[in-house]
Amino acid sequence: MTAASASATGFPVSIEFFPPKTPEGADKLRAVRQQLYALQPEFCSVTYGAGGSTQEGTFATVREILAEGVSAASHFSCIGATRQSVREQLAQLKALGVQRLVALRGDLPSGYGAGGEFQYASDLVAFIRAETGRDFHIEVAAYPEVHPQAKSPDADLQAYVTKVKAGADAAITQYFYNSDAYFRFVDEAYRLGADVPVVPGIMPITSSTQLMRFSDACGAEIPRWIRLRLQAFGDDTASIRAFGLDVVTDLCEQLRNAGVPGLHFYTMNQSAATLEICRRLQA
DSSP states (O other): OOOOHHHHHOOEEEEEOOOOSSSSHHHHHHHHHHHHHGGOOOOOEEOOOOTTTTTHHHHHHHHHHHTTTTTTEEEEEOTOOOOHHHHHHHHHHHTTTTOOOEEEEOOOOOOOSSSSSOOOHHHHHHHHHHTTTTHHHHEEEEOOOOTTTTOOHHHHHHHHHHHHTTTTOOEEEOOOOHHHHHHHHHHHHTTTTTTOEEEEEOOOOOOHHHEEEEEHHTTTOOOOHHHHHHHTTOOOOHHHHHHHHHHHHHHHHHHHHHHOEEEEOOOOTTOHHHHHHHHHHHO
């Protein structure tokens, strides 16, 4: 936690973007970033497409954020990668001035078979530590409601613990709307010796259809009462946004009051909802 992040919001905040695909998208994201910098985030992370498909866009966005005077974390996935390709990318990121990585297994692009020299994110974390020592602060992913491809909750928890023991400094969770799932996950992980900070991932609710689609894909549970209320609003976007702000602000207040190490906002390259939630949390 930096003094800047504490003074801006009263608690540490980080924010996530995805690399834009068009020049118009890049211009829009620059404007969004400037608005969100009012929160003085600890860092901004930039996602990485399946099989590293957005690597060029990811690194370009990271370079811009660093040039704007803000700490940037590059997502870094290893599925389909070789040790040499990872070594080269780490050198590239280090040359850019990147000091944070979000180390992930990642997804293969559709139509690709398995391959590469890394099977799990823990392999990537161990390799980064062996190659670069403490040059990078490494975040890993955590799944309070269990990774959708996990064999079992216990297997998923053990995979997380393995990542931490391989050298992770902290974790960021998949988004959730049930705080009990987060608290249970953290308690269980700490009991197994994985005692690094676990930062809750926060997804503002601005679109019902988008939220349903994302949640079905990533295994995040939308509690029945939230799902039914969203369905009842139909196409009333103003009501969906107002309801979403109330729900997510309440969740953030629960988490903050319980002493979580920070909040990580999945902004979807938008600023309004994240800014309003943080404004309410300061009130």
